Amino acid sequence: MIQLIAFYLFATIVIASAAMVIFARNPVHSVMWLILAFFNAAGLMLLAGAEFIAMLLVIVYVGAVAVLFLFVVMMLDIDFAELRAGFVRYLPLGALVAIILAAELVFAVGAWSAGGVDLAARAAPVVTDKSNIQQIGELLYTKYIFLFEAAGIVLLVAMIGAIVLTHRQRGGVRTQNISAQNRRRPEDATRLVDPGVGQGMEL
């Protein structure tokens, strides 16, 4: 009973907030709705018995990806009139994408109701005494080890690519040398002098 209520609650909020991502006028509000959608999707995962995936969804998407999103959107200076100016121009392309997506949805539902693949049985959680993390770990590190390593290499290449793209040597820039700062002692920087009256001193 409580699972059913929770499911419909999460599902409704996911759909409503996903719609609000598009309809919200302020881009920052859009990102906030997106975060709400991620969060409730994590709730749905939790109900499906995939608590590990749910937590990862929150940590990775809500905690890291959406923060960066929010960062970028906040920095942008957005002119709302300009944003809506191209509406008619982009309408045909947008309508085309929408029609393709709708057709795919109808197609998928049709195939599912024809009973070709037993999707429902696959989606049901497999009940074992082992915890979620253990099961995923055992699969990843045995059966799918090659794919797992390949994904790791792809990420590594992407990381190196990002560093190469943004890293540049600039001349004439003063940078902090932390070890030099830490090595510096009072006797290197100060001098104790006792000048006589009217003599002054040389710095």
Added chain:
Amino acid sequence: MTETFISWGMDPNWAWGVATICGILLIALPLMLAVAMIIYADRKIWAAIALRRGPNVVGPFGLLQSFADGLKVFLQETIIPTSANRGLFLIAPIITFTVALLAWAVIPFNSGAVLADINVGLLYILAISSLGVYGVILSGWASNSKYPFFSAMRASAQMISYEVSIGFILIGIVLYADSFNMNEIVKAQIGHGFGLVNAFGFNLLLFPLAVMFLISSLAETARAPFDLTEAESELVAGYQTEYSSMSFALFWLGEYANVLLMCTLNAVLFWGGWLPPLNIDLIPWFDIPGVIWLFAKILFFFFVFSWVKATVPRYRYDQLMRLGWKVFLPISLIWIFLISGWLMLTRYAA
């Protein structure tokens, strides 16, 4: 607690619901009281180190100072700046406060005394603490003012940076405890060092992680010396500059609830949680309730937090980032290799 309600003749579903609500109240209400007292303690310790008296007027020894402050704030008017984004401006402190309370659900107070004994407890804490940054960013942006915005930028960069190293440090703990469940982690620490001490912190391999975690938790809660987000000399009061009345109080309470949470995590993950420090039963160590041990450890770490606040000068921003990315991140990564290598040689050698 559910069994008790069932034995009183309640329907099991209702009993579960009532027991959960009672559990939430049993954690949240004492927590709020503890936050009020801990603010007082913070000010007293800070004052003592600066050779001042600290709050000493309201109530005996100034004990009621926090309540007086709370009442004052409650009676003030909530001012919303005209150019602020109203909705987000009001939601931001609520997010900070709620998130600060949420994480307490998985903290074990004694053997089995956990509100939600889930087997991804540590991941839950990571997930919830990564939400905390939203309160800060949103308040900074929604205020539509320069200083809060700068502060929000600093805070979010700082929190994301230190979350990375905290994540790696926690992996070390998980490897040693062989579980993500908080209670299991505490139990794995029984007799950890030669059967004598009940703490991961006394393990030579894990001690560096304990130190890094303590420093990272200072940075994560934006306490001194990492309080760049509310550096008074540069940013007025940081992201809370435009806030007044209860919305300000929510930030204030949330911040201290977070500090308490980080102290608790230090105690639970590295220093044995509700276990007595020594595993020797000479004096009746184990007859003392675990809650008292846990509270003693939390208070000790809170004292360390206040002590650091009173004595260490504020870091520069580039130093903060360097410490997070160039010192803690590589060390914690190397430590994961070391720990897993050590465990492969000893525990899983086959």
